[in-house]
Amino acid sequence: MRTGDIERLFRDEAGRVLATLIRLVGDFDLAEDALQESFKAAIEQWPATGIPANPRAFLVSVGRNKAIDRLRRGILFRAKQRDLEIEAAISAQIAPTDDEDTVFGDDILRLIFTCCHPAFNIEAQVALTLRAVCGLSTEAVARAFLVGEETMAQRLVRAKKKIRAAKIPYATPGPAMLEERIDGVLAAIYLVFSEGYAGTSGASLMREDLALEAIRLARLLDALMPRMPAVAGLLALMLLHHARRAARTTADGDIVLLEDQDRGLWDQAAIAEGLALVDRALRVPGRPGAYAVQAAIAALHARARHHAATDWPQIVGLYEVLLRLYPSPVVELNHAAAVAMVDGPARALALVDALDARRTLAGYHLVPAVRADLLRRLGRRDEAVAAYRAAIAIAKLAPERRLLAKRIAELG
Amino acid sequence: MQYLLLIYENEAEGAARDAAAMSAMMSEYGAFTQSIVQSGNFKAGDALQKTSTATTVRVRGGKTLTTDGPFAETREQLGGYYLIEAKDLDEAIGIAERVPSAKTGSIEVRPIFVYG
Numbered sequence: 001m002r003t004g005d006i007e008r009l010f011r012d013e014a015g016r017v018l019a020t021l022i023r024l025v026g027d028f029d030l031a032e033d034a035l036q037e038s039f040k041a042a043i044e045q046w047p048a049t050g051i052p053a054n055p056r057a058f059l060v061s062v063g064r065n066k067a068i069d070r071l072r073r074g075i076l077f078r079a080k081q082r083d084l085e086i087e088a089a090i091s092a093q094i095a096p097t098d099d100e101d102t103v104f105g106d107d108i109l110r111l112i113f114t115c116c117h118p119a120f121n122i123e124a125q126v127a128l129t130l131r132a133v134c135g136l137s138t139e140a141v142a143r144a145f146l147v148g149e150e151t152m153a154q155r156l157v158r159a160k161k162k163i164r165a166a167k168i169p170y171a172t173p174g175p176a177m178l179e180e181r182i183d184g185v186l187a188a189i190y191l192v193f194s195e196g197y198a199g200t201s202g203a204s205l206m207r208e209d210l211a212l213e214a215i216r217l218a219r220l221l222d223a224l225m226p227r228m229p230a231v232a233g234l235l236a237l238m239l240l241h242h243a244r245r246a247a248r249t250t251a252d253g254d255i256v257l258l259e260d261q262d263r264g265l266w267d268q269a270a271i272a273e274g275l276a277l278v279d280r281a282l283r284v285p286g287r288p289g290a291y292a293v294q295a296a297i298a299a300l301h302a303r304a305r306h307h308a309a310t311d312w313p314q315i316v317g318l319y320e321v322l323l324r325l326y327p328s329p330v331v332e333l334n335h336a337a338a339v340a341m342v343d344g345p346a347r348a349l350a351l352v353d354a355l356d357a358r359r360t361l362a363g364y365h366l367v368p369a370v371r372a373d374l375l376r377r378l379g380r381r382d383e384a385v386a387a388y389r390a391a392i393a394i395a396k397l398a399p400e401r402r403l404l405a406k407r408i409a410e411l412g
Numbered sequence: 413m414q415y416l417l418l419i420y421e422n423e424a425e426g427a428a429r430d431a432a433a434m435s436a437m438m439s440e441y442g443a444f445t446q447s448i449v450q451s452g453n454f455k456a457g458d459a460l461q462k463t464s465t466a467t468t469v470r471v472r473g474g475k476t477l478t479t480d481g482p483f484a485e486t487r488e489q490l491g492g493y494y495l496i497e498a499k500d501l502d503e504a505i506g507i508a509e510r511v512p513s514a515k516t517g518s519i520e521v522r523p524i525f526v527y528g
Contacts, residue, residue, distance in 0.1 A: 119501060166523045167413045169500035177502065 006046060009055055010039055014135025017059045019107035022114075022170055024060070025067040028160050032132075033070065038063035056104070108133065109224050110170050112217070116185040117168050124159045125188040131156055134213050144195065144210055182225075186234050186291065189217050193238050211242055222277075229284040233292030236277035240298035243270035255403045259307040271302045290326040293318055312341040329360045337370055345377040365395040369404060381411055414455060414524040415496050415504040420488035421517035423462055440512040448496065453507055457494035488517055495524075 014035065021031035038059045052058045115128040123145070130136045130144060142152035162168065173181045196210030218235040225231055247261035256262075278299045281292035288296075297318045304310040319335035332355050340348035352371050361367050372387035385408055392404045429437065448454040463482040470477045482489065494511070498504040501521070508519040 117501075165525075166521075167500045169502045171500075171502070173502060176506065 006043065011135050013056050013059060015133040016104045016108050017056060018132055019111035020060050020104060021063045022111060023107050024064050028163055030067050034063035034067040037066040105224050109172050112185055113172055113181055114168060114170050116188045118184050119162060119166055119168055120159055122188060122191060124155060126191055127155055128159050129188055182228060182230060186230055189214050190234060197241060208245065214238055215242060229281040230289040230291060232277045233281040233289045233295050236274045236281060236295035237291050237298060239270045239274035240295060240302050243267040253399055255399045275299055287325060293322050312338060316342050329355060333367060333370060340374060345374040349374040363394055365391045385411055413498060415498055416522045416524060417494040417496060417508050417511060418490055418520040419492040419511060419513045421491045421513050422487060423489050437512060444510055444512055448507060453496045453498060455495040455497055459492040460490060463489045
């Protein structure tokens with residue numbers, strides 16, 4: 001047995017064990033401390049005894065006992081009525097055994113809904129989810145947000161205080177709230193993915209670890225709530241985008257655009273999984289979800305053997321569905337780019353100019369970047385160069401700026 | 413657990429309501445209050461007079477400073493409150509969304525601090 005095996009096991013189990021401990025001990029902080037202590041005990045014991053047949057049950061049971069110990073020690077000093085009540089409650093709880101997978105499933109679902117409760121802002125939701133559900137260290141969560149560890153630790157402490165002070169329930173929301181709450185959870189997961197797919201700043205384009213965490217969360221949610229088409233839609237969307245990761249950059253970290261990507265590098269297993277999920281999400285009667293429609297667009301790209309074989313008319317049609325059901329300026333921009341492939345750059349430029357005039361996407365480098373590409377295709381060289389320069393001025397990632405500079409160089 | 417539901421509404425819009433809309437609002441509030449009394453969630457609740465009747469008091473360096481008007485000028489003003497008993501934040505949110513003014517104004521849900 002290697003330390004690496006134990007560490008991997010901890011990463012895999014942390015979320016579920018913590019979720020169950022929170023239910024058993026009724027307190028987020030106490031459960032977190034208990035989890036750390038049970039990991040410590042495992043590291044001490046397992047090299048000699050080997051990993052037990054049911055490591056999760058071991059970790060829950062040790063954690064539960066550590067929490068009781070801690071409360072008893074606290075009671076000696078403070079003799080608090082509330083602690084006595086908690087201790088009695090914990091002692092009465094029975095930890096789940098091996099075959100109670102549904103119990104663990106329900107616990108982790110409760111934890112996800114607690115972490116993504118709308119009483120937190122989205123940054124706090126994501127931070128709590130990465131820390132508690134994904135088992136990332138505070139330092140790793142801080143790195144994901146590009147903030148210092150101290151800042152992140154404070155943010156997490158504030159969020160956990162709010163759980164207690166406002167009594168945010170540790171529960172899966174009832175039917176009346178479920179849909180709104182799932183949308184919130186999915187938004188948080190998608191934010192994690194987007195940050196991993198194309199960071200908002202920094203030297204490299206992708207941070208694969210974050211994209212993988214988001215996919216892992218969505219898979220977990222999909223397994224626990226298989227009848228929720230929105231979950232399947234988001235998972236499909238992420239898988240179909242993630243499938244292109246190896247083709248999206250050169251060895252030097254330069255961006256390779258969709259049209260130039262080596263499609264042989266696309267991850268066919270991820271594509272197959274994504275395509276099946278899109279079908280499942282869209283087969284549900286009623287208005288299709290925003291993620292499912294976006295996933296359907298990604299599916300059309302994934303199905304095209306080469307760029308020229310892309311079904312652009314259908315992609316334009318799907319963007320029009322999105323614009324009707326879930327309008328947003330970013331969707332408008334993507335729609336315009338797809339229109340260029342069907343009706344030519346002149347019509348697309350009119351759409352982008354109209355969008356640009358409304359200034360709703362001011363500061364988003366892809367508006368001038370798309371404009372520049374359209375102007376270039378129309379042979380309006382000087383205007384194209386000016387638009388590329390405008391895009392470089394506001395692009396936040398180094399690879400994006402390099403791509404835009406290359407375009408200017410090509411125009412001579 | 414107790415929560416204070418603070419009801420914020422735009423006073424100018426409220427004052428502009430005609431008599432029919434006003435009485436519809438009143439009966440909606442009557443029915444809502446009745447329902448949370450019956451469910452046992454109701455602890456207290458009142459409507460407040462307009463912010464033009466408010467006085468703000470501060471004591472700085474032992475000196476009392478009394479000024480007219482509410483503490484801060486905002487787009488929506490505190491117009492009333494309910495003090496409710498709820499098992500957790502989700503139950504409180506569920507009650508807050510049924511406050512008639514939630515459709516036109518905003519309801520702030522604040523947990524009551526428990527000492528000890």
